[in-house]
Amino acid sequence: KLDYAGFALDVTDLGTLGAFISVLSMDDMPVRTLQQPQGTGELFSAGSIVIGLSYARNLTEEFSIGFNAKYVGENIWNESAKTFAIDIGTQYVIPFLNEFRLGASISNFGPKMKMNGRDIIQTTTVGSGEGNLINTDLQLDEFELPLLFRIGVAVDAIKTAENRLTIAADAIHPNDNSEYVNAGLEYTWNEIFFIRGGYKSLFEEDGEQGFTLGAGINYRFFDAFKIKIDYAYQDFGRLKNVQYISLGVRF
Template sequence: MNIVKAVKYCLLLATSVVLAANVQAQDKVGTTAAAFLSISSGAKATAMGGAYVAIADDGSSMFWNPAGMAQLENNTVTFSNMNWFLDSQIQDASVVINGGNLGNFALSVRAIDHGEIEVRTIEIPEGTGEVFTPTNLAVAVSYSRFITDQFSIGANTKFVQEKIWNESATGFAVDLGVFYRTDFKNLRIGMSMTNFGNEMKMSGDDLRQAIDIDESINGNNDRLEGYLGTDSWPMPLLFKVGVAIDALDIESHKVELAIDAKHPSDNSESIDLGIEYGFNDLLFLRGGYRSLFSTQIEDQGLTAGFGLKYDFNGIGANFGATYMTHEYLEDPILWTLQIDF
């Protein structure tokens, strides 16, 4: 019972901190680079409103809390796809290798497919006939291990790149996480810090410009080589703490509840809520609410999804699909396929 009281106290404290912080919250949206790192990953996690830092038990675990990856008992291959605005697609892929007593190792990739964009200039606004493809890419190497039977740690190291036309920005970041589970109703507590890295700055050949220092003087050199300056921006640093518990686990029925409190560097503090009902470890129904108390209404919204799980002669297959509401853009749909072997 002491554990239950402690969890209630932590949740009350987290909610109070979020509400108090948002009283004086300032608009920090658009103050970071590589914002695509903050977009949700994995059908289960997304359907549960992003309340996943204390669960993190599938192929998307390194995105939410790398320490949770230690729970995976098999080798795992996972692929996810989400339709995003303007016909773009967000794609995630990961491979997790179970190293036994050495811990678990993983390689993951996130990329956004924007398709081809036609080049238009001031001189030729109808299009030059050329096309280009913007790039948003993150590649991570992960490691996680149980230090005791109940406590695990984990980390990601990430290479991040954004590119548009001939300009690009490159960064390196780390994610850190801890995970603790108890014997009381499978109560779990998780914490993570993600996207801690250097600032990113766009550079490239198109920033070189011919400059006339003083246009009022005739005969001076009006083709001096200049370079347009760009600002450096930090990555979207995020701190999360969460609690998850099996509220019901009898025979063929299981109900899992989760709540996360998050503190992003580019937005206001908020709460994520999630629930999953599982039947016979085969069919799963999920729901959630993301970014409760956020000052950005477009970040808030309901989430819902389902999952299917089946074993084929020792090879596990997991499929999930998720629907999210969005205030202004087309409602995204995400699906995930995971193979365990």
């Protein structure tokens, strides 16, 4: 289960400040060892957490830039790893081309992670006979964060007082997989009702993700606040169907 929460605040003459938290959790799983492959009777859990601060501002009417600084932690049973990372993104708008948007970003730029914990210490028998047990440390490799470089474009193919149709696509270069492309459409009526469709991970080798479909509503109540509710369905291959639900409140 993946949970996410965040907020943003517009500060006059300064920009937009924000904070967020993302938590990935899993059901408990049985502990298995080489000696007891059917399970020891114990259970273990695994998960990760990301906590970050955000800042963004318009440098001009057409050009904007934003940053995330975040703490990244992972755990599996008694082991854990932690590091810090940053995201950087920019967007440029060309007004006379139906507000053609060009964006680029780098995500998860930071030092490597390494698991540590009490299970790293193992008891090993040296030689023969009793009393020849010593403690040894397992040497675990460091591993890199999933660094992503992304470039994308979006354009309003149709834009009237009531209707808007946006076409968008982005290309992603990850450090741990092949390059791939995401593409999609969004239709909105009066900036209240939204219908979306697309395809993820085009051209990715052995990719599991695929067709996506979603809808949303963005409605203002009594001129006091605006509520945004979105739902999305995604074909995720061997992971079957994945569904996303998000709720946003804007004052």
